[in-house]
Amino acid sequence: MGVPASIPFVSEHAAAGQERLEQEVVALFDQLRTPLFRFLLGQGLDAADAEEVIQEAFLALFEHLRSEKPRTNLRGWVFKVAHNQALKLLRRSGARATPLEDFAAAPDPTPEQRVQDNQRYRQLLAVMRALGPQDRAVLQLRAEGLRYREIAGVLDISLGSVAVSMERALARIEAARQ
Amino acid sequence: MRDHVSDGDLLLYAACELDGERCAAVDNHVGACPVCAHRIHYLEESVAEFAQLESSAVDPYVPSPEPARARLAAQLARPRRWALAFPAMAAAILLVITGAALLLRRGPDRHVERPDPGLTPGSIVSTSAQMLCAEPEREPPPIDPAVAKSVFDRYGIAPAPGNYELDYLVTPALGGSADASNLWPQRYDAGEWNSRVKDALEDRLRSMVCSGEVDLATAQSELAADWIGAYRRRFGTARPLLNHFAFVKDRPWE
Numbered sequence: 001m002g003v004p005a006s007i008p009f010v011s012e013h014a015a016a017g018q019e020r021l022e023q024e025v026v027a028l029f030d031q032l033r034t035p036l037f038r039f040l041l042g043q044g045l046d047a048a049d050a051e052e053v054i055q056e057a058f059l060a061l062f063e064h065l066r067s068e069k070p071r072t073n074l075r076g077w078v079f080k081v082a083h084n085q086a087l088k089l090l091r092r093s094g095a096r097a098t099p100l101e102d103f104a105a106a107p108d109p110t111p112e113q114r115v116q117d118n119q120r121y122r123q124l125l126a127v128m129r130a131l132g133p134q135d136r137a138v139l140q141l142r143a144e145g146l147r148y149r150e151i152a153g154v155l156d157i158s159l160g161s162v163a164v165s166m167e168r169a170l171a172r173i174e175a176a177r178q
Numbered sequence: 179m180r181d182h183v184s185d186g187d188l189l190l191y192a193a194c195e196l197d198g199e200r201c202a203a204v205d206n207h208v209g210a211c212p213v214c215a216h217r218i219h220y221l222e223e224s225v226a227e228f229a230q231l232e233s234s235a236v237d238p239y240v241p242s243p244e245p246a247r248a249r250l251a252a253q254l255a256r257p258r259r260w261a262l263a264f265p266a267m268a269a270a271i272l273l274v275i276t277g278a279a280l281l282l283r284r285g286p287d288r289h290v291e292r293p294d295p296g297l298t299p300g301s302i303v304s305t306s307a308q309m310l311c312a313e314p315e316r317e318p319p320p321i322d323p324a325v326a327k328s329v330f331d332r333y334g335i336a337p338a339p340g341n342y343e344l345d346y347l348v349t350p351a352l353g354g355s356a357d358a359s360n361l362w363p364q365r366y367d368a369g370e371w372n373s374r375v376k377d378a379l380e381d382r383l384r385s386m387v388c389s390g391e392v393d394l395a396t397a398q399s400e401l402a403a404d405w406i407g408a409y410r411r412r413f414g415t416a417r418p419l420l421n422h423f424a425f426v427k428d429r430p431w432e
Contacts, residue, residue, distance in 0.1 A: 025250075026251055029243075029246075029247060030247065033240075033243050056309050059250070059304045060309050084313075085308060085309070085312055123235070124235040143225060143228050143232055148189070148190055148195045166186055166189050167185040167186040170185060170221055
């Protein structure tokens with residue numbers, strides 16, 4: 001395994017490589033920040049913690065890439081790091097993970113928007129509260145477009161468990177509609 | 179018609195993520211079962227509706243990305259070399275004091291081995307205590323033999339096999355990097371203040387960082403500036419504890 005070059009001795013070539021890596025990480029940040037935010041709020045983090053977890057995840061991604069580790073499925077890698085961090089924060093705070101709790105207090109742009117958003121928000125809240133943490137995470141990750149195998153990797157569960165969680169989550173939503 | 183396929187399998191099937199044999203069986207069933215074929219559409223629509231609901235309810239509240247993006251870009255561009263003026267100076271001063279003391283008396287400290295702050299100021303990677311503590315401590319990354327040789331050369335040492343450990347001044351378990359600027363040859367078992375004793379300190383500091391007693395930057399700074407002083411403070415002893423002295427963790431550099 002290569003050892004990362006020390007900055008004071010880097011050649012121009014290495015400096016250009018580092019800059020390319022920075023750009024790559026920022027581009028992935030642009031692409032994944034909103035999906036990660038949705039996911040983390042749904043997992044029970046408040047907005048400030050979600051922002052911190054996302055920052056940490058991308059700093060970790062940078063180090064991951066800098067040390068020439070595998071580049072396969074970076075999206076899944078970032079979600080996994082963010083999810084592990086979120087679990088750790090929730091465990092440490094001892095708080096029960098209540099999805100979207102803090103989010104309800106966020107300022108709304110206009111009164112009309114507020115009414116409309118609140119309706120959607122209440123609907124979403126009802127769905128989220130009906131689901132256990134794993135089922136919610138699986139459904140949220142699928143909604144973000146991750147493949148089922150990626151979801152299994154992010155949550156460290158089997159593909160079979162992912163399928164069971166999806167089935168249960170959708171059944172709860174179906175039951176809530178009736 | 180046999181029993182219908184479970185919703186879970188239908189979803190995996192629709193995403194082409196079922197294993198070969200099972201996939202073929204579901205394919206046969208769905209081809210002949212309009213209920214299951216319809217159910218696939220229904221399930222996929224439910225997922226899409228959820229995605230739409232979540233996005234429309236949450237997205238208006240997601241804070242603007244610009245400040246976070248700027249913060250990330252700034253952190254990524256920050257030079258990773260860690261050469262805080264204070265710890266480096268403190269280490270240099272301590273080295274001079276130690277040298278002077280050694281001229282005056284020959285005691286148990288004559289085996290004191292500290293890195294040369296000019297050659298090994300210590301360097302870290304961008305990380306945080308949260309990230310480091312999220313996972314169990316791993317084996318440090320292997321050191322490139324060319325880098326290892328350059329470290330020994332810079333220190334003017336031709337190591338006999340098994341005598342030295344090439345040590346990270348700031349351990350990777352606390353965010354130390356694998357740069358040459360963070361590596362130094364430490365006698366494996368000569369003297370009181372050997373690499374085994376330092377390993378014990380690193381373990382103690384890591385557990386203090388992970389329990390929130392000490393912040394990461396302080397732990398890194400203690401290791402880089404004066405690890406022996408840090409050991410004395412953290413274990414409340416002037417000399418290495420016997421069980422640490424005999425503590426064996428890393429393999430010597432061969």
